[in-house]
Amino acid sequence: MGRLQHVGWFFSRGFGPQGWGREDWRWGWRWTDPRLYQQAVRELEQAGLDLVVMEDALSLGSPETLHLRVREAYGGPKHDPLLLAPYLFDVTSHLGLAPTVNAGVTPPYLAARQAATLHHLSGGRFGLNVVTDTGSARHVGAAPLGHDAAYDRAEEWTDVVRGLWHSWEDGALVADPATGRFADGDRIRTQRWSGAHFDVTGPLNAVPFDGLGDPVVVSPGGSPRGLAYAGRNSDVQLAYAPLDAGTVRAYRARVLDAAAAAGRTADDVRVLFVLKPELLPSREEADRVVEASRHPDEAVLLQVAAAQSSDLETDLTALPLDEPLRASAFGEHVSQGTVRGLLGKEGELGVDTLRELLTRKARKGRLSAREGFVGTAEELADFVEELGEDAGNDGVLLSGDLHPTTVHRVLDDLVPVLRRRGVLREGYGDGGVRGNLFDF
Numbered sequence: 110m111g112r113l114q115h116v117g118w119f120f121s122r123g124f125g126p127q128g129w130g131r132e133d134w135r136w137g138w139r140w141t142d143p144r145l146y147q148q149a150v151r152e153l154e155q156a157g158l159d160l161v162v163m164e165d166a167l168s169l170g171s172p173e174t175l176h177l178r179v180r181e182a183y184g185g186p187k188h189d190p191l192l193l194a195p196y197l198f199d200v201t202s203h204l205g206l207a208p209t210v211n212a213g214v215t216p217p218y219l220a221a222r223q224a225a226t227l228h229h230l231s232g233g234r235f236g237l238n239v240v241t242d243t244g245s246a247r248h249v250g251a252a253p254l255g256h257d258a259a260y261d262r263a264e265e266w267t268d269v270v271r272g273l274w275h276s277w278e279d280g281a282l283v284a285d286p287a288t289g290r291f292a293d294g295d296r297i298r299t300q301r302w303s304g305a306h307f308d309v310t311g312p313l314n315a316v317p318f319d320g321l322g323d324p325v326v327v328s329p330g331g332s333p334r335g336l337a338y339a340g341r342n343s344d345v346q347l348a349y350a351p352l353d354a355g356t357v358r359a360y361r362a363r364v365l366d367a368a369a370a371a372g373r374t375a376d377d378v379r380v381l382f383v384l385k386p387e388l389l390p391s392r393e394e395a396d397r398v399v400e401a402s403r404h405p406d407e408a409v410l411l412q413v414a415a416a417q418s419s420d421l422e423t424d425l426t427a428l429p430l431d432e433p434l435r436a437s438a439f440g441e442h443v444s445q446g447t448v449r450g451l452l453g454k455e456g457e458l459g460v461d462t463l464r465e466l467l468t469r470k471a472r473k474g475r476l477s478a479r480e481g482f483v484g485t486a487e488e489l490a491d492f493v494e495e496l497g498e499d500a501g502n503d504g505v506l507l508s509g510d511l512h513p514t515t516v517h518r519v520l521d522d523l524v525p526v527l528r529r530r531g532v533l534r535e536g537y538g539d540g541g542v543r544g545n546l547f548d549f
């Protein structure tokens with residue numbers, strides 16, 4: 110039997126048109142209707158998943174490239190995942206939910222109060238995926254900050270949020286019908302935080318989390334500053350899954366070193382790797398899909414170009430396929446990391462044609478060869494087990510939208526296999542999301 114691991118869901122591309130661009134759209138679910146997501150999360154809970162991290166970008170991006178985001182709904186429209194959360198809590202009992210919150214946009218007092226409310230309403234199942242995207246600042250009249258400064262602000266924000274959650278000392282909440290005394294105001298602290306970015310006075314108008322523990326803090330940034338933030342603040346650190354145990358081990362070590370530097374231990378942080386498997390019923394079928402991906406037709410290349418165009422804020426679909434892609438094709442504001450993502454290990458600007466780059470991007474790899482995420486449920490379970498055994502990994506988040514067909518495609522065969530191998534929980538404790546993540 111394998112070692113139990115944590116399994117969750119990364120709700121990628123967030124609360125937007127689920128199934129758009131796929132035949133699944135014809136199922137007729139309305140993406141603005143909570144019943145679509147309710148159907149999906151019931152299945153996630155039946156599967157024994159710990160939590161759902163809900164991606165978000167609150168902005169549609171810069172006006173010049175708006176059309177690239179909305180054209181195929183790659184970057185928007187998106188509704189606010191925080192407001193979807195209560196609908197999902199209502200139809201589940203154990204599953205945790207961590208919507209994305211931008212620490213540069215939501216004022217900390219408001220975030221602390223919203224989180225406290227949802228944590229109570231859900232019986233301790235709430236978390237916050239704290240991000241530092243600075244492009245949205247203009248929507249709230251804030252000055253955009255540089256990369257590290259945005260993390261500094263997020264750190265201050267998190268301190269204030271946590272401080273507010275603990276405004277009420279032990280014994281402040283009395284709730285004694287015999288005396289008619291509800292609370293003791295002398296035990297509620299009126300703290301003030303006055304820092305570089307926030308000037309906030311408490312106390313928080315919410316009751317304490319007696320017995321529930323705080324909402325969990327999730328973070329996805331992988332830069333040195335991002336990891337320092339995680340080491341000090343996060344209960345869960347996310348990263349995209351590499352394909353080998355050595356890289357997982359090294360990444361975990363960096364997170365745990367950052368936690369140790371902040372006076373915390375490995376028991377205080379869970380590192381979860383996000384992966385998007387393409388699961389097929391047989392090895393032969395998986396081989397066939399990978400082989401076919403080596404010869405993408407024009408339609409597939411256009412699809413890849415469209416998907417890349419949104420993130421790159423550059424319309425690749427309008428560029429000639431058979432000419433070298435030059436640096437001048439991109440605006441100055443485009444993220445160099447995203448450009449490197451398009452180029453991959455082998456690609457070179459000004460040398461490779463767009464067709465060559467997109468063809469490489471379209472190429473899939475077999476899980477069994479550790480070259481990609483196409484495989485059978487047994488092969489994915491082998492991989493997850495290997496990361497657990499060889500790299501001490503805590504677990505994985507399966508990535509996809511919340512269209513019910515996606516959930517079934519990923520979980521139908523995988524859940525029984527992971528359960529048989531002792532990797533996936535058979536049932537839940539009653540410790541809320543904190544219990545889900547830290548009971549083992």
Ligand SMILES: Cc1cc2nc3c(=O)[nH]c(=O)nc-3n(C[C@H](O)[C@H](O)[C@H](O)COP(=O)(O)O)c2cc1C
Nearest residue numbers: 164165209240242329330331332335347348349383
């Ligand atoms: C798994 C994962 C999930 C992420 N989810 C979001 C998200 O929902 N919203 C967002 O604005 N950024 C998201 N990001 C981006 C990070 O917040 C961060 O901006 C990015 O990783 C760059 O930060 P870094 O320079 O510290 O690595 C995500 C990143 C990763 C790896």
